[in-house]
Amino acid sequence: VNDLGRREFLRRLTAAGLTAAGGWWLAGCGPDTLSPTPTTGPSTAPTRTILGEQTAQPPPASAEPTASAAPPTALPMASYPHLAVARGGEPQALMRRALAALGGMERFVHSGDDVIIKPNICVGYHTYEYAATTNPWVVAELVRMCLEASAGRVRVMDQPFSSGPEEAYKVSGIQEQVEAAGGQMEIMSSFKFTRSAIPLGRDLKECQLYEDALTCDVLINVPVAKDHSLARLTLGMKNLMGLIRDRPSMHRNLGQRLADLASRFQPTLTVVDAVRILTAHGPTGGNLGDVRQLDTVIVSPDIVSADAYAATLFGLRPEELSYVRAATDMGLGRSDLANLQVEELSLG
């Protein structure tokens, strides 16, 4: 009886070993031939792009790296303003009206698109009233509009630096609103981060990036506007740090590195939630005394101008933000607000 047991045990052990070895071998086959984000070459320069569909075609593989990888700097299609700001109303209405001014979600999301929405859910300490996390109704309205534009699926995610995603999604109120709107909350898996090249990066040349945020059809960046010591304010570009691993390495030369990240992700849309802004003790907050209710939503396909405009809500000039300076210098977008066509809507 014991003999049989041992034999059976050995048989299973062998089977398990073979399975494991097979998996290992298969895995070994992967990276060279199938890596979704090649680490060299300009052919992967982002094509999902900010400023205008006219340059959205992939560059020819033979093109010179600098030429083909250069970001589009042309203005958006003439019929739409560069940036829209809606003030004085409920968050959903602000969101919908501001985007409508830019041509509505149908301009950015097409039938069957895989959409990722990246709000700021940095911690799970307080409700949205404390303005440490993005307003849930702004996020949910985005989800709804994407689905109305026949998106294939809409995922919402962030990587909180405390509390864990499960708790932070819940406490922020975002999970409840997103799921009610038909979107899905995704917990970001460690194996979906891949070391990827940042072809346009001036300081940050490669980084562990969330692969789905690179390969999805539409990436919508939805920061809440708030205070941050090192970056002064955390807005659209700073919010992209939730899509990378190895965040401590960002702190040296933060402004340039944030601009480098923006050059790689190139979100389709940046929505700055300024319904409530956190004016001090960010990014975590905790005092309602530090919160100001502005009932404002800023939308632009240009992350730089969205951040630049948001800076003015805090009484700052855009160039006072190191990442706005760096990104403008790289030609990722425009921060010369005076020269841009800005649509201001008052819902009040």
Next chain:
Amino acid sequence: LANRAAAPKLAARRWRTLRPWTQNAALLLFVMLFVWSRRGGWPAMLVNLPMRVDPLAMLAHALSARIFLASSALALLTVLMTVLLGRVWCGWLCPLGTILDHSSRLLPASRAAPPDGARRLKYLLLLAVLSLAMMGSLTLLTLDPLTLLFRALSASVWPAVDQAVTASQHALYDVPALRSAVSALDGVLRPKILPPEPGFYRLPWLYGGLLVGVIALNLWAPRFWCRFLCPLGGLLGWLSRVSWRRRQVNDQCIACGTCARVCPTGTVQAEGYASDPAECTMCLDCATACPVQAIDFPAKYELAGRQPYDPGRRQALVTVGGAAAAVALFGSDLARHRPHPHLLRPPGARESALLSKCIRCGECSRACPTSAIQPAISEAGLEGLWSPILVPRAGYCDYSCHACGLVCPVQAVPPLTLGDKRQQVMGKAYINRDRCLVWSDGIPCGVCEEMCPVPGKAIWLEEVETTGADGYAMGLQRPHMARERCIGCGLCEFRCPVVGEAAIRVYVSTD
């Protein structure tokens, strides 16, 4: 007559087939309660149930803390069950016992069992546990089978499983055909079964090693642990001396010796085939193996006879004396007089009362979503072995969590509302300017300030103009403590980007 004789045997056989099912179900339940005792899992008063039905832990706690908690009354059920049916806990329910039975099937014992005299060890260990508890120390509950298994699962097995799963996921995710499957499986596993971020423990091999050691003793004799060492087995065995149902050999016996051979605890004597109810786990193996119907489990009201291996008066006195000496030595440990600088306790736990309350079960450690709570190694002296401490480099006390106090079965970590828990000071952070990137190397950082969860921040940044390495003027933000606001949660220490010892560390609070 034949029919009447066959009846008990059939009954025993039917019961015997139930036993592995019961055992496996109890083991599965134990593991499930373990898995979902993590914050966000099942209700706290449900997941800590195994500890609350453990009469050894509850009795020792009551003796040591000098309080009987209503929530530990559940252990009386185990006592009642034992008084009625003997050590059925050991044979039918104990998760460690089940693991030992499984390992005996896989790797049978290959040597002669130690002499019966060794059985007294578990009674002496029980006596040591209880006399230490009378003197206010629960250190020996580290050897309770449930705490031992739970700690091994929490600080060894699960982190290792997580590492293995994570490594496989990374490898398999590179295969395009498997991507959606790997992704879907991850959605099932995390965060409910495995944490979203891997947990890391100090000395993980130690707790797993201890469990492997207990299992390895099975090579010497089946259920070696249960026969010779288990203090809970000792307590239940002692209660079984008055048990109502117990094994008895009737006059049908043909003296074939089968029962003595199959008995997993070796308590059936080679001659006469009598057994000690204190050693019998009511497994019914003998009754099903008996070729005739010679073994019954009749109801009986009498005290079981003394066994040669029962501890004598002198041995008992030496054990109690040894326990007293141990308590005196514990007290003379410098670690009890001058606290270790990083002896950080879970929120609300008071150092003065903790060691006489903590049953070392590890529930708080498992509940902690960041793996910040870990078994103390040397920080609290030998007396405080494996009591809970916060290790900020492993994890931080999450500002949105109060799971540890809720799950503690004995209120050693008090149950607090989230609001109250946020006010608890676990320690105070200090900046080491020699290691700080900003202070020492002029590199912009400020992660500690960014992380600080306290409203108003316990760390503030001083704007200074200095000269950079390139000779140009540069602005820097140097961190300073506003220590009166610090609660010692350790998030700054956890996230400090300095490799090795963090440039900001939490120390025991002087207040």
